[in-house]
Structures are given as C-alpha cells and as structure tokens.
Amino acid sequence: MQIRFTKMQGAGNDFVVLDETAGRLNLSPAQYRYLADRHFGVGADQILTVRPGPAPDIDFEYVIHNADGGEVEQCGNGSRCFARYVRDKGLTTKDAIRVHTRAGLIEPVLQADGRVTVDMGAPVFELADIPFDPQGVAPRAQGSWQVWPLAAAGREALQDAAVAVVSMGNPHAVLLVDDVQTAPVASWGPLIESHPRFPRRVNAGFLQVLSRSEVRLRVYERGTGETLACGTGACAAVVAGIRLGLLDARVEVHTRGGQLTIEWAGVGQPVRMTGPAVTVFEGQIDVPDAL
Numbered sequence: 001m002q003i004r005f006t007k008m009q010g011a012g013n014d015f016v017v018l019d020e021t022a023g024r025l026n027l028s029p030a031q032y033r034y035l036a037d038r039h040f041g042v043g044a045d046q047i048l049t050v051r052p053g054p055a056p057d058i059d060f061e062y063v064i065h066n067a068d069g070g071e072v073e074q075c076g077n078g079s080r081c082f083a084r085y086v087r088d089k090g091l092t093t094k095d096a097i098r099v100h101t102r103a104g105l106i107e108p109v110l111q112a113d114g115r116v117t118v119d120m121g122a123p124v125f126e127l128a129d130i131p132f133d134p135q136g137v138a139p140r141a142q143g144s145w146q147v148w149p150l151a152a153a154g155r156e157a158l159q160d161a162a163v164a165v166v167s168m169g170n171p172h173a174v175l176l177v178d179d180v181q182t183a184p185v186a187s188w189g190p191l192i193e194s195h196p197r198f199p200r201r202v203n204a205g206f207l208q209v210l211s212r213s214e215v216r217l218r219v220y221e222r223g224t225g226e227t228l229a230c231g232t233g234a235c236a237a238v239v240a241g242i243r244l245g246l247l248d249a250r251v252e253v254h255t256r257g258g259q260l261t262i263e264w265a266g267v268g269q270p271v272r273m274t275g276p277a278v279t280v281f282e283g284q285i286d287v288p289d290a291l
C-alpha cells in the first residue's frame with residue numbers, strides 16, 4: 001500500500017503524520033511499527049492520524065500510536081504538530097482548533113510567532129484513573145504533596161526511588177533527580193515504564209529543578225523509549241513540581257530537543273503548553289500489506 005505522509009517534529013519529538021480526513025487507511029499495529037522504524041520505515045517516536053471531527057462543533061479527531069504500534073490517549077508535542085499540519089494543509093482556516101482525542105477535548109491555538117499553545121485539560125490525580133495501583137504501599141509525604149516508593153520484587157535498582165503520579169490523559173511518573181544529564185534514564189526508564197503498580201504502563205519523567213521557574217527534563221516514554229522531548233511529560237512534571245511546592249505557576253522546561261513553556265494555576269485548572277511545531281519533509285512510502 002502506498003501511503004503519503006508528512007514528517008514533523010516538536011522540540012525534537014518526531015512524528016509521521018497521516019491524513020485520514022478522506023478515508024481510513026486501516027493500518028495494523030505492525031504497519032504503524034513499520035512506519036516508525038528508523039531503519040526500514042520513515043522513523044518516528046509516534047504516528048499521528050488526522051480524522052474528521054466526531055461532532056459538528058469539533059473540528060478534528062486526533063489518533064496517536066506509539067512507535068511500538070500501540071494506540072495511546074494523548075501526545076502533547078504531537079498536538080502542536082497536528083495543529084500546524086491541519087492549518088498548513090488548508091484543512092482549516094481557524095487559529096483555535098477543537099480536537100477530540102481518546103483523552104478528551106484539547107484546544108491548540110496557533111501563535112503569530114509560529115509556536116502553538118495548547119489547553120491540555122486538567123491533570124488527573126485519582127489513582128484509579130491514572131491508573132496507579134499502590135498495591136498496599138503507603139505514600140511518603142514530600143513538600144506539600146506526596147510521592148510513592150517504587151521498591152518491589154525484581155526492581156532492586158529502584159529500592160530508594162519514589163515518584164509523583166499524575167495523568168495528563170496518559171499516565172506519568174515523575175522522579176526528582178539532582179542532575180538529568182547523569183540520571184539513570186536508560187536503565188531505570190524501562191523498569192519504571194513496566195512497573196507492576198502501573199497497570200497500563202507509564203511514561204517516566206526525570207526532573208531536575210533549576211529554580212522556581214526553570215527545570216530540565218528527560219522522559220523515558222511508554223512504547224517508545226527516551227525521546228528528545230515529551231509534551232505531556234513536561235505538563236506532568238511541572239504539575240508535580242508545583243504540587244510538591246518546588247515550582248511557580250509558569251515554568252520553562254528545557255528538554256534535550258528544545259524548550260517548552262508550561263503554565264498551571266492549580267488543582268482543577270487546565271495546563272497550558274507552548275512550544276514549537278515544525279514540518280521536516282513530506283513523502284510517500286510503500287507499506288507492506290502483510291507484516
């Protein structure tokens with residue numbers, strides 16, 4: 001099957017964008033994996049699919065697959081690229097776009113400087129909704145909030161580790177570290193991602209606080225591995241940092257691929273994320289029918 005695609009990136013988190021506004025491609029998980037493969041396919045952290053909105057007052061539907069082929073609820077950097085894509089392709093003339101995702105409605109707004117601001121909705125702290133299962137372990141008080149110890153059988157490396165847990169529509173565990181450059185992202189990331197207390201696995205963020213308005217962040221993403229940036233990870237990390245009493249309401253997040261601005265006014269309020277969204281190239285690829 002010949003497929004036309006657009007390659008995009010937001011702070012170095014890269015995407016293959018597919019247009020299903022005129023009809024479904026009906027790709028299998030293996031075909032998504034093929035597109036994401038950096039050796040045999042196009043190469044991407046996630047595949048983003050654009051579909052017509054499910055109701056008259058909703059402009060588009062936005063479907064996200066990780067590089068492992070699994071469909072997920074939300075993708076922050078992808079939402080900015082999605083907005084840039086539908087405008088550049090002439091699929092809408094609006095600056096503020098209402099988009100349905102598996103995690104609910106989001107509203108990207110295209111800014112005059114080329115960046116995109118997205119209302120990512122309110123963070124979720126209900127443990128069952130993240131989902132996080134404490135498995136009888138009690139949280140430890142930290143600052144003005146709490147963190148959850150990760151000590152568990154088969155997780156000896158995480159003996160002293162504890163994470164804040166939050167959902168931005170997708171699950172996040174946030175670990176405070178002294179230095180993100182030397183943090184054990186490659187070794188602890190997979191242990192946290194598949195930790196038995198996260199029944200749907202989790203994105204693992206390693207957060208270094210530089211000041212009350214500036215942090216460094218690396219994220220080992222569920223279904224992808226470490227990416228150069230994770231938008232929902234940045235939202236989750238700033239929300240966690242604010243609830244722990246370490247950060248103010250507006251924070252600059254430095255990732256390996258670029259900078260994101262995250263704003264959050266507190267529990268019950270939506271998180272606003274601002275950052276870049278860039279088209280890299282367009283092309284056509286032959287995706288095998290049987291994989």
Ligand SMILES: N[C@@H](CCC[C@H](N)C(=O)O)C(=O)O
Nearest residue numbers: 075076077170222230231232
């Ligand atoms: N890169 C993304 C998040 C993509 C989904 C994530 N890996 C998950 O499985 O939840 C972002 O920018 O938010």
